[in-house]
Every structure is written in structure tokens, then in C-alpha cells.
Amino acid sequence: DGMNVLFIVVDDLRPVLGSYGDKLVKSPNIDQLASQSMVFSNAYAQQAVCAPSRVSFLTGRRPDTTRLYDFYSYWRVHAGNYSTMPQYFKENGYVTLSVGKVFHPGVSSNYSDDYPYSWSIPPFHPSAEKYENDKTCRGKDGKLYANLVCPVNVTEMPGGTLPDIQSTEEAIRLLNIMKTNRQKFFLAVGYHKPHIPLKYPQEFLKLYPLENITLAPDPWVPKKLPSVAYNPWTDIRQRDDVEALNVSFPYGPLPDDFQRQIRQSYYAAVSYLDVQVGLLLNALDNVGLSNNTIVVFTADHGWSLGEHGEWAKYSNFDVATRVPLMFYVPGMTTSPVSQRARVFPYLDPFSHIGGSAPQGQSKKVVELVSVFPTLAELAGLQVPPACPETSFGVVLCTEGTSIVHYFNISEEKVEEGKEGCDDTDRCFNEEPVALSQYPRPADAPQWNSDKPKLKDIRIMGYSMRTVDCRYTVWVRFHPSNFSADFKDVHAGELYMMETDPNQDYNIYNNTSHGWLL
Secondary structure (H helix, E strand, O other): OOOEEEEEEEOOOOOOOHHHOOOOOOOHHHHHHHOOOEEEEEEEOOOOOHHHHHHHHHHOOOHHHHOOOOOOOOHHHHOOOOOOHHHHHHHOOOEEEEEEOOOOOOHHHOOOOOOOOOOOOOOEOOHHHHHOOOOOEEOOOOOEEOOOEEEEOHHHOHHHOOHHHHHHHHHHHHHHHHHHHOOOEEEEEEEOOOOOOEEEEHHHHHHOOHHHOOOOOOOOOOOOOOHHHOOOOHHHHOOHHHHOOOOOOOOOOOOHHHHHHHHHHHHHHHHHHHHHHHHHHHHHHHOOOOOOEEEEEEEOOOOEEOHHHOEEOOOOOHHHHEEEEEEEOOOOOOOOOOOOOOOOOOOOOOOOOOOOOOOEEEEEEEEHHHHHHHHHHHOOOOOOOEOOOOOOOOOOOEOOOOOHHHOOOOHHHHHHOOOOEOOOOOEOOOOOOEEEEEEEOOOOOOOOOOOOOHHHOOEEEEEEEOOOEEEEEEEEEEOOOOEEEEEEEEEEEEEEOOOOOOOOOOOOOOHHHOOOO
16 A cells, blocks of 8 residues: 655765766665666756755755745745645655755754654754764874865764764664554655765775876866856865865866865765665665665755866756656566565675666656656655646645656657657657756855855856756846846856767857757
8 A cells, every 4th residue: 555765865966876877986786776766867956055956856846936045944934835745745644754864954944854744753863963064084194174075984983973874774773663663654864975074984985096086077167157157166165175275266276186086085975875875775675665665866966076167066067956866666667576575785885896777767857846746656646736837825736747757668759759748738749858046146256156145146047958958047136026037147058968068168159059049
């Protein structure tokens, strides 16, 4: 009578995974999940920063509807009393549980992770979280610093542990309780890494010798990049190790050897995350629930690793907006699984050799705002209706659309456009697009360009990603009434994916492309 849901969301994870074609990374457990899942290789977040993205996909509404572009308002008070995905499952008889960083903590989730609306019991936060930004990174001089690059000896950490280790332990404890209770559950597990600081057990560095680490393919600021589009990576500049480099503002660049160290530590943090995911999925096997639990794996947004001379998120480029997205649905993405079968044996990234291809892969452009209706449909619940154009007063609706119809149709059929239309009258042969947006306080990069507060927003960059291109316009925005003036365009960007996959050559001003606009 209905499947359980295990919803795994990772902080700042771009798709550097074997299952997404990355040759360097060691991610055997996530790749094993992908080998049993439907994998979307063109999935995008609606805003490349934590709180707005999470509130967007957890409510199934876009940032212009949640009215959250920063960290400082609670949608139920400032926008509308919108139901969330876990709330919908809870109202449909599920026990809903939150472990780690699911909602962004603080004002934007009412200092309670939206409990009791979204969760059956108060959410769990690892106790080690409070030390995340402390001086716990040992420098070459033996002193402790608050560094960006921070491999650690876990036994020396406060409490002898790290937040994601604690979250895995708690999630496994809850799985064992749910097995005994025999109640349907929706368990959300939010992992912190590879969010900065890049703090992870130091042994993971062994997987990535520095001589194997390259710079980004395009580590320069593109010549035709509008200044409003650039994010000056203020947050990493505040770390002790970056501050010591005395890099000029806003364009840097960071020294090449330090760029390699950041990239090395990002990869090491991903392998540390992979171990946590592996232990969690192995526990799902151990309690005998792999045969009736849907597993979703995604991230809130990506993270630039030196591309375009940028670091961190805070932009509309693919490196900041593109996320992994996969759905494991027993009996649908795999043949029916018997109760005792091992689907997810734990794989050690230090010894495991060989990759595994995704079970199914779709190149269709999809959005995180569509996860809510998709998961509802997969679980056999009524799919929330599509929102009307203005939906501030509508408690339950979605601005995404279920992508279940992409699961089992071969791509060729879709291209022919012979399929009918789904409920929302969006035909298959109408090309799907992903919409993202990012606010800026000014046309030129300044200290608050990455994370402007609502009252300081003057420009909004609205970005559309199709299979062929990324098209962005930076327009005047009025924070007092949340309105954008598309007649007042400050700058534009257009990148053609076929010839410019890294989005380095902005052809917005080339008149020959006027037909496209």
C-alpha cells in the first residue's frame, strides 16, 4: 500500500559523479544507485543559492512565487501558506522525518525547519554542525585556522565526529525504527558536504594526488561576460587560507596551485559524501526495505570550480545551476526486487574499481521545481494541480510538472512528437526549458553581489536553459513590489551549447542571432 520515500539532498553538489561521466571522481555508491535509477543529465535548480532553491523545490514553486531570493523571510508569512512536499506526504498518511540540512535553517523555515507543518517529529540536526566554521583546520605551522581547504583528522574534531557522519547514523537509526513500526515513511536526509568549508576526513585526499588535478577548462573571466553576471565569490575570500593570498577584488584570480587544491578538496569531499550515501543505502538493504522504497538523489544547486574565473554558486551558469537528479523506483526503474535481495551493497571508494552505467538516462531539460509532482505521482498520490498564473492564495499547487512520462518512453519516440499531451496540455514535442534566476544589487560586482538582501536587489537575471542554448537577461527589479521590468534590460547573455558547451562566448550582441531572441 504505497512505497516509502528516501529523499537525499546534497548541499552544493554539481554532477561530478562517475554516473555523469566524470572520469576523475570516485563515487561508486552514488553510481551504483544511478545504475538502478532513472538519471536526468540536464536537471537545473531555480536559484543557485541554498535557501531559495530549497524552499522552491520543497514547495514546488518558483522564487518569484515564494518571494525568497535571500535568507530572511518565511514563505508562509511573506508569500502564501503553501503546502510542502513532506507536508503533502504527511497529510497522506506518511510519517515524515528530516535529518540534517533539508530546509535551510533559520528565518526562511521559521527557525523550525517548517515543523510541525512538514514533519511528524522535530527535525534532527547533528551536534557537530555548530563547529563547522570554527578554527579546526590545522595549518602547516601546527596552528588552527578557519580554512576553505580543510582535510581533518576526525578523532581531533569536537566530539570526534563530523556532521554528515552523525546524520548518516541518525538516518540509519530511524530506518530501523520504521522497519519495526511498519509505517509508511518519507525520510529526508540532507548532507552538508561538499558545501564549504571543504572539511572532510583527510584520508580521502589519497584518492586525488595533486598531480592528477587540472585547472578548470576555462579559468578566465570571459571577455564578453556582462559585469552584472559575475559573482565575486565573497564567501570563500573570508576563509583564513584564501584571505592570506591577498587576492584582488572582484576578479582575482586565485593562484593556480591553490585552484588545484580547492578542486582536489571538492573531489575528496564528494568521495566522503559517497561513503555516507553508501552506508545509508546499505542500511536500507539491511532493514529489507530496498524493495518498497523510492530513493531520490539530488542537490540544491551546483558550484563553480574556477570556470569563468568564478568560485562558489551565485550565478546563472550551468556550473552553478545544474544538479544531479535520479530516481530509484523498485519495479519501475529496476525489475521487481525480492525482499531479501541486496540492491545496494556498500562499495569502498578506496578499493572499488569499475563504473556502472545509469539504468535509464534522459537528456530532457528538467527542473527541481518538478520533483514534488513527480514524487507524488511515483508514490501513487494525486498529483498536485498546476498553479494558476497568480497562486499566492492557493495552498496546494505546483509550478513544476511531473516528469514521470520521461521514465519509460524511448527518446526517439518523443522526438517524433507523436505522443499525446499530458494533463497540463504541455505536448511532448514542445521543447522543455529550465528557468533559473539570480538577483544582483548593482551592475558591477561589489561586496554583496553574491547574496544581496531583498531590499538591496536592483536587477534580476532571468535565465532560460534549453537543450541548445542558455539565454539570460538581466532586467530592472523592484523589491518593494517584487516586479521585474523586462523593458529595462541591463545586459544579456546567449551561449550556444553545441559550439560553446562551457558557456564562454557570449553572442547576445551578435545581431545575426536576433531570430533566436
